[in-house]
Amino acid sequence: MSTTTIDGHEIHVDDEGFMTQYDEWSEDLGTVLAAQIGIEMSEEHWNAIRFLRRDFPENGETATLRRVATVGGIPTKQLFVLFPKKPATKMAYIAGLPKPRGCV
Amino acid sequence: MRHLVILGAGTAGTMIANKLRHRLDRIEWSITVVDRDDEHHYQPGYLFLPFGGYSRKQVVRSRHAFLPAGVDFVVGMIDRVVADENVVLLEDGRRLPYDQLVIATGTTPRPDQTPGMLGTEWRRSIFDFYTLEGAEALAGALTRFDSGRLVVHITEMPIKCPVAPLEFTFLVEAWLRERGIRDRVELVYVTPLDGAFTKPVASAQLGGMLEERKVHVETDFLVERIDTERKVLVSYDEREVPFDLLVTIPLNMGADFVARSGLGDELNYVPVDKHTQLSPEFKNIFAIGDASDIPASKAGSVAHFSVEIFVDNFLEHIAGRPMTGAFDGHANCFVEAGDDKALLIDFNYDTEPLTGKYPFPVVGPMDLLKATRVNHLGKLAFRWIYWNVLLPGRPVPLPALMSMTGKHVPEPEPDQQEA
Secondary structure, three states: OEEEEEOOEEEEEOOOOOEOOHHHOOHHHHHHHHHHOOOOOOHHHHHHHHHHHHHHHHHOOOOOHHHHHHOOOOOHHHHHHHOOOOHHHHHHHHHOOOOOOOOO | OEEEEEEOOOHHHHHHHHHHHHHOOOOOEEEEEEEOOOEEEOHHHHHHHHHOOOOHHHHEEEOHHHOOOOEEEEEOOEEEEEHHHOEEEEOOOOEEEOOEEEEOOOEEEOHHHOOOOOOOOEOOOEEOOOOHHHHHHHHHHHHHOOOEEEEEEEOOOOOEOOOHHHHHHHHHHHHHHHOOOHHHEEEEEEOOOOOOOOOHHHHHHHHHHHHHOOOEEEOOOOEEEEEOOOOEEEEOOOOEEEOOEEEEEOOEEEOHHHHHOOOOOOOOOEOOOOOOOEOOOOOOEEEOHHHEOOOOOEOHHHHHHHHHHHHHHHHHHHOOOOOOOOOOOOEEEEEEEEOOEEEEEEEOOOOOOOOEEEEEOOOEEEEEOOOEHHHHHHHHHHHHHHHHHHOOOOOOOOOOOOOOOOEOOOOOOOOOOOO
16 A cells, blocks of 8 residues: 555555545545546546445445446446546446445 | 244254253243254255266255254245334244344345346346256256357355355366367456456466466456347346356345345345344344355355354353454365366365365365365265265264465565464
8 A cells, every 4th residue: 555646636546546535535525537548527437436436435346337337327338437447446436436346 | 941942944954953952951042943844955065966966865855854853844935024012923823932142044035136147038048057957957058068168156245155256167168178169169267357256366377277268258248138139148237148058147135034024235235243143133033154244255164163153152142241252254265177177165254275285284185275076085985974964963074164274375474473
């Protein structure tokens, strides 16, 4: 675990750059993180990210795509459009949450 | 008299019934176990059925034979649990009141959940091997298969025994070689993960083994539907993987009564504390084995190790004391590699599978994360241990919590002592 500075904020990240402190995140930071992986945030993107942020404290785990679809109400197909190729990983990165465990 | 009701007579439910019957006073506590049938399947045996190893008789026994005297075994379909009234309702109208409830109804492959999977090609060119019928049907299909694209596919995680799709791939590759037709078959491994396995050290090792065996790996593939006319898997991002023979692991879900009872998450798994496996909502409902949502492998070894911790916790819990045991997510899995060799992996919530020796340092005799004959023999011997030692609740001389003894830690911190 180490720290890095993004957009003037010092944040704690893991080896792969996922933020490790829930409270260090802000929407401004999310916008910067999204831009780093080539995503320009729209309201639709934010809907998904805000669901992940709300869900995490209740469940202690980053929501899976299935959970975002069934509980968050955003179809899986749309998540692949918004966050191409690796939606679960990309959403977690932008939302400042742990990389989703692959469920060993 | 107080009532303990255990839903499910699989690995976890049977072990719990055996261990607790010896520990709970017979006058004070009744134990009732419910299952929909009287067939206990040794599920790890399914893996060998498609290749003609093991017969039905070797993997199926009656459930009641493994339950001790003093336990009521009820065969019936569960309608739902009414948690607010502490009662289980069966579909035939029977009511089972409980003081403590253990949900151990596991997880089940659900081919009905992916459009096209249960269609016209099911058991014709599309097979599963996580059911006895599926594994037997696949055995027939493999004898008729002599060329083309054989695709091994995982629908979505989590699945029970997450290493089994890899094992099947290694075994089928060796089997094709033995039959002299390996060069006529294109082998493809399709996974929703970003690599062969979930944890870095094991993923690199197992991914390397797929590469050596010339198995093409298609990663980050989340299937949306199967086009049965064209025989292709279609992903949500519109990639396609064609197949001649598809061996799929369908979506796994917990039992439907869990959803009907309002006790499940989006896949019908029961949310519980990952160390005690007690529901945070109902202080007399536990979920053990594959039925729970703990972030551990859905595997018999996890059920086994967690039961060891659960039993002592349960006795504290009913005595009104805090539970002092904490399950660590310990899993221990043999991984068949083909050619009569196997790997062994041993890990928990915090420690990924590493190389080393097991259970003892230096002498092993098992090697971790390395294909050896001894590991393969261990896997075969385990079927006897399962029926004769594990299910009856006899002590297995392995620690329930994971130990770092014998494991090689990749980059130890400077101040850390090698175990």
